[in-house]
Amino acid sequence: MNHDILEQVRRIHFVGIGGSGMCPLAEILHHEGFELTGSDMNESDTLERIRSYGIPVTMGHKAENIGNAELVVYTAAVKHDNAELMAAEERGIPTIERSVMLGIVSRRYKNSIAVSGTHGKTTTTAMITQVCIDGGVDPSAIIGGKLPAIGGNGRVGKSETIICEACEYVDTFLQLSPAISVILNIDADHLDYFGTLENIIKSFHQFSSQTSRLLVINGDDPNCRKAVEGIQNARIITFGMNENNDYSAHGISDLPKACESFSLYKNGEKISDITLSVPGKHNVLNALAAATVADYLGIDPKTAAESLGRFTGVHRRFEILGKFDGVTVADDFAHHPTELNATLTAASRMGFRAVWALFQPHTYSRTYLLLEDFARALSIPEHVVLSPILAVRETNTYQIYAKDLADKVPGCVCLDTFEEMADYAMEHAQPGDLILTLGGGDIYKCANLIVEKYQKAGKSAEKVCCTVAQ
Template sequence: MAPGLPIAMDRPHFIGIGGAGMSGIAKILAQRGARVAGSDAKESATAEALRAHGATVHIGHAAGHLADDASCVVVSSAIRQDNPELARAAELGIPVVHRSDALAALMEGLRPIAVAGTHGKTTTTSMLAVSLTELGARPSYAIGGDLDAPGSNALHGEGEIFVAEADESDRSFHKYAPEVAIVLNVELDHHANYASMDEIYESFETFAGKIVPGGTLVISADHEGARELTRRVTGVKKVTYGEAEDADVRVLKIVPQGLKSQVTVLMDGRELTFAVSVPGRHYALNAVAALAAGVALGLPADELAPALAAYTGVKRRLQLKGEEAGVQVIDSYAHHPTEMTADLEAMRGAAGDDRRILVVFQPHLFSRTQELGKEMGQALALADASVVLDIYPAREDPIPGITSALIIEAARAAGADVTAVHDKADIPEVVEGMAKPGDLVLTMGAGDVTDLGPLILDRLSQK
């Protein structure tokens, strides 16, 4: 049986309970019997899903939302020090726990798989959660995105495996002690927290060093940053995967089949072919990483490989939102140039030569735009036409001189057809004027651009 409640987490209060990472931990604690409460900036389907599990969710932040008998206050790195509930916790002497410490506590006594990397964490974690469930392993999991409904990003399972997305952005993944760790790729991102690739490598080395004795590091053989990390990490069993000839789990071929693909790998001296129910080479490689991790944990490859086909996607990862007037609208969480390129190449492969790809892109974070704006613009050149919104600030304050114009200029220099739109409310009308039957429209970015899909479809339905 999985353990019960971690010490002092029987009455937790979450500040920002509706966030992707926070809501998952809150849900698992509620399922384990905790009296969960928290607050979030706005009402959401996630908040309602948490209430369905017995949690008390307040909208807005106020000192009065924190119960005097709360056993702890859970925060993420996004919570500012002047938050009134945080100040109230200090007055009452209630312990403050970082989200990563809470998740680490939930994994104690289980067999954790921690999925890390600059890109692909949510998809790979989801693939493992779905395929292990398909096999009857009854895993617990905490994912940075919903599988098929609000609140489906986490589950307290009765089995011994716990699959968790391991976030490197604030170094919080150093808190975990996995039996199997996956590193999908290693690139410079989160520029407010990392100043160089050396700092990134040091952080991932620390994460790999937390693997329990006898555990395994599953790591890409294709990605240059991952290969460098492989050279640096010592003292742990390493299993590499990918298309490189020296990969331990070698991908022999990936055959696109519309919005799916078929993958053949060479593993332990024999070939294994299985289906992946989402489009794109990068998603196929994510599935191979999941396969290698499951096998490292002792699961039979012959059973796990076909079970991976049960994964049909996660919200915001090339999620089909609908179709109107012959135009399909798809939502993409891609916000880093590598992710943008991968998703656009996947869509190009699915669309063929006869369908246009139109992108509504919302940059995420001023610091990321400052460092990678040129590369974002170059990625948009893969689309037939793009609309670029203003930067979504998230947790950051503006940086003087850093605007979406950096991306637009780079895109145009690369020959892209790009239009600047400053008011999101104008997007449905703009897209209606651009789109023709057969087109694919991607709403792309990590901010609230995702809200535009239904509005675009509604506008298209009136054509």
């Protein structure tokens, strides 16, 4: 694809414009003066945001929707037999996938910051965005979840800085060539595509080689260190718990609600104290990455620390939905054993009487290949309820079922529908308990259903002042 294509077109149509990755791109291009149209299948808050800019949005996909567009951008969820893509092909209109457009757009910024890693990308991207805003950088941003500080998952700034997530799945992040890249961690995931951990590390190495100025990596993670071996095109800065890192956390102490407080050290010297509002040791690492980037950008360490202290998380990262008659209801995106372990460990330290984990396994391949790891993570909470495995893009060639996982988790229950899961948890949960839905699919609907049922039963929500972010 011609990377100068935005110099050649003015009218762009977005297929699936309401998607979390599409909406921010549309906002940026709209503010740059491009004429946009869009289509989508479902109404959403993001579509309302898009319409507020005067961008026409059509519900449903039809050939005529592309109008007089000179370029069509489509989300990865759209199939190739989509009516709008087929119409564009018939008329000779170029079509590009969202990740390609992200690469094109980000290259228009002098300071492009890409946040990568198997876990924690959304939270860390949001942290860096909030710190940059508070530090006067005025960045543009593309985030995989809603950040309360900006009222959405995207932002159009006036500076030469853009912050975005860099997802490794199907090598999407190789469409990017950032000035600054963050590598939070490298874990065995998406093995249906990569096959082996070694192949994942090779992809991160390639991503690192496409970074022009700075690599900020988790020095405690041997896979991260391996991924940047031999890299000479960019400076490498490390962060982590170990004091041998360039930036490190010292004196980590638990605070009420399982949040952490620590001192940030740079090259052995203390530069700030940070008290987080989001629980979990994993968030110490996320905050370290954000603070490292902030310091490189010249943001005062005290300003960065205060900003990180105000950060309260993003949508679907241990998002607390309410507390009803003493039962707290929350939802989290965790769908990999490492993420489940981090979230459930944090939840177990938050002082709840008992934790109810309502988990939707995500893809047959991940469940099959990481079965034992899932079982260990799901042994942390007192109660576990499983839904059927969400197929996503796969067929069950592995012959794996939720019951295979349930058999390895003491007391685990398998239920077929979100309705049954909601009723079961509500029937057995007691005051002081946490009902936590987990998964990368649509398990959030179960959390919303639980909230609706409590509300219909006349249970009023009590104020909850703490969130957890993954």
